[in-house]
Amino acid sequence: MAYVDHDPRAHYLALVQRKRLYGGIMFAVFVLLLVSGFVLADDRNAGGFWNGLPNILGFPSDVIADTLPRLDLLPGHLAKYFPALVETVNIAAASTLIGTALAMLLSLLSTRGLARWPRLAPLFRRVMDLMRAIPEIVIALVLIFVLGGGPVPAMIAIAFHTGGALGKLFSEVNENADLKPVEGLASVGATWGQRMWLGIIPQVAPNYFSYALLRFEINIRASAILGFVGAGGIGYELKNAMSWGQGKFDEAAAIFILLFATIVVFDQLSSYVRNRLVSQEHH
Structure with a gap:
């Protein structure tokens, strides 16, 4: 052998x-x-x-050429478009809150071991897949056709997409939760809602909050982009300023500055809060 x-x-x-x-x-x-x-x-x-x-580099050079001779007008432009920026932040905040609440419900209904109706859990997962798959701009265009222009279609579109995106992340967080509190609550006759609210949510709330903050940053950018299709906010003002062409590019520069400053501020703020949450979890 x-x-x-x-x-x-x-x-x-x-x-x-x-x-x-x-x-x-x-x-x-x-x-x-x-x-x-x-x-x-x-x-x-x-x-x-x-x-x-x-x-x-043609457009940036035109913007700079229009802006430099009119730097004295820049503070006035910043004040003029600040309300539109507030509207954009409000759209992002409202859509994040609504989308987060929807994501919490869908994630709990689609998590194994927590689902209210276990046989329907795959259905809720597919619903979240569908919500993530449809871009916000497509939903906004349909809603603008039905409801008309303004911030409401943008808020609904972003909230719909946020619900699907956060629902996926929340369901992964739920799978790591300890089920002993849920079992204890069930033994004393608590309803499904009470078991989730008292047994699961306190465990996963820091992660929920961290993901929601991250999504809020994304939604600020999304709400500004949706303004280009008539959904209001500072994106709509930017579209108009760019459409007017040379002679109005100094106003576009002011809007760019407002957008950049807002995104940087909220990015730093949310990063600070998320780091504090992570450090508290470790302690």
Whole structure:
């Protein structure tokens, strides 16, 4: 009977080489798809990308050229568009609150071991998938067609998408919760809502709050973008300022400054709060 000497090191090196080969093939396929997709998109756009590439700095230079001679008007522009910025932040805040409440309910209904109706848990998961899959701008365009322009369609669209996105994150947090408090509450006759509110929510609230803050940052940007399709806020004012062209770019610069400052402030604030929450959890 022949004796076969299996060298563990050689076997390991063979596995590593095979893994690298598969990884290289996947990377090559990804690059090929990326290049082909770009070429197709450029052709559908009448080849405008390469022709327009030399003009990439044209708009920023026009904005700077319009703004520098009128720096004395900048404080007035900032004050003029500040109410629109407040409207944008209000849209983001309201949609985050509504979306967070919806995400909490959907996540609890779709988490194994916590679901009110276990057989319907997959259905609630698919609902959250659908809510995440539809972009906010598509929902906003439909609602603007039905309800007209303004902040309400933007708020509903962002809240709908936020509910699906946060619901996925919340359900993952719920799966790590300790079920002993829930079992204790069930033993004394507590309802499903009472078990969730008293047994689960106190455990997961810091993570919920952290994710909601992160989503609030995203929703500020989303509400500004939706303004371009007529959903109100500072995005709508920016669209108008850019549409007026040269001579009004100093107003666009003021809006850019307001947006940038707002995003930086809320980013730093939410990062500070999230870090405090994490440090409290560790203690």
